[in-house]
Amino acid sequence: KAGVTQTPRYLIKTRGQQVTLSCSPISGHRSVSWYQQTPGQGLQFLFEYFSETQRNKGNFPGRFSGRQFSNSRSEMNVSTLELGDSALYLCASSLDVSGGASGELFFGEGSRLTVL
Amino acid sequence: GQNIDQPTEMTATEGAIVQINCTYQTSGFNGLFWYQQHAGEAPTFLSYNVLDGLEEKGRFSSFLSRSKGYSYLLLKELQMKDSASYLCAVRSPDGGSYQLTFGKGTKLSVIP
Numbered sequence: 085k086a087g088v089t090q091t092p093r094y095l096i097k098t099r100g101q102q103v104t105l106s107c108s109p110i111s112g113h114r115s116v117s118w119y120q121q122t123p124g125q126g127l128q129f130l131f132e133y134f135s136e137t138q139r140n141k142g143n144f145p146g147r148f149s150g151r152q153f154s155n156s157r158s159e160m161n162v163s164t165l166e167l168g169d170s171a172l173y174l175c176a177s178s179l180d181v182s183g184g185a186s187g188e189l190f191f192g193e194g195s196r197l198t199v200l
Numbered sequence: 201g202q203n204i205d206q207p208t209e210m211t212a213t214e215g216a217i218v219q220i221n222c223t224y225q226t227s228g229f230n231g232l233f234w235y236q237q238h239a240g241e242a243p244t245f246l247s248y249n250v251l252d253g254l255e256e257k258g259r260f261s262s263f264l265s266r267s268k269g270y271s272y273l274l275l276k277e278l279q280m281k282d283s284a285s286y287l288c289a290v291r292s293p294d295g296g297s298y299q300l301t302f303g304k305g306t307k308l309s310v311i312p
Contacts (some may be wrong), residue, residue, distance in 0.1 A: 088242075117300070126304035127243075127287065132297070139297040174242065182291055182298035187231050187248035189300070194242065 086111065088177050088192035096198045102163040105195045109156050109177030115139075116158040117182070117189065118150060121172040130173075133158055134181050162197075170199045202226045204303035206288050211309045212278055220273045220306045222288035230298055234262050234273045235287040237305070243287055246273070275308075283310045 089108040097103050109116050118130040129142035133152035150160040156177075162169055173196075176189040183189050204224045212218040224232070231250040235243040249255055249264035249271065261274040275282055285305040291298050 119302075127289075127302035129299055129301065132299075140294055140299050142299070182300055183231075183233070183248075187233055187250075187291065188245040189235075189243075191242035191244070 088175055088190050090173075090175050090192035090195050092195055093193065094196050094198075096200060097165050098200050099165055099167060101165050102161060103165060103197060104159055104161045105173055105175075105197075107158045107160075107175030107177075107192060109158070109175075110190055113177035113179055113190070114156055115178045115181050115184075116152055116156065117176045117178075118158070118160050119174045119176065120144075121174055121194070122170075127174070130160065132182065139181055165199045167199050170197060172196050202290070202292065202299075202301040204288055204290060204301055206286075206303040206306045208304070209307045209309070211311060212275075214278055214280060214310055214312050216278050217274065217276050218278060218308065220275075220286050220288075220308065222271045222273070222303060224269050224271070224288070224290045224303075226269075226290050226292045226301065228292040228294075229266060229290065230293060231291040232262075232264055232271050233289040233291070233300070234260075234271075235289065235302075236284050237287060238284045246286075278310050280310050280312070283308060 117132040131141045152158045172194040174194045206222045234246040237243040247262040288303040
């Protein structure tokens, strides 16, 4: 079956702009989580959506937001971009919240954002 | 707060055994995970421990001691393709749901 698909794979923005990233989970998966990965901080949790509801949110400013649609596809938005937002944004899907009983998250290849 | 520590880098020889340690201090515990991430690729799931003890899966094994807040990933018969970052993550209850907290990862280099 098809894996987790993230678009776009690469993008360059300037400070102050906004960006929207998209994630299509594995068919049948209802949970989508978003993570920010940087060399200095590693993988940091942004938020998780399950059945169109935000279940949890990490310690990021309100400029970071997301949503999930009825087909489980998810988008995340970052407004008023800052240089420090440059990172790889990873999306992960699972059958149940936070990996469920198996604990397994399936990650996409990520969207690499560069802010100039 | 949540804190997960693992070594930044390790080097091991092809064919050898390597142990990657992970210690954690979290408010609540609902499982510990290990993921493998090759450079430029997505993380992939390796193992999940929720009870104390050793879980073996082929060349890879993962151990958990909840009382000590400690886990390790054991890789046997190392192959060049095992060169990757290994991420330790803890799932903990958070406001009626759960949250996964990842360590910064251990970059393993396998040399001939």
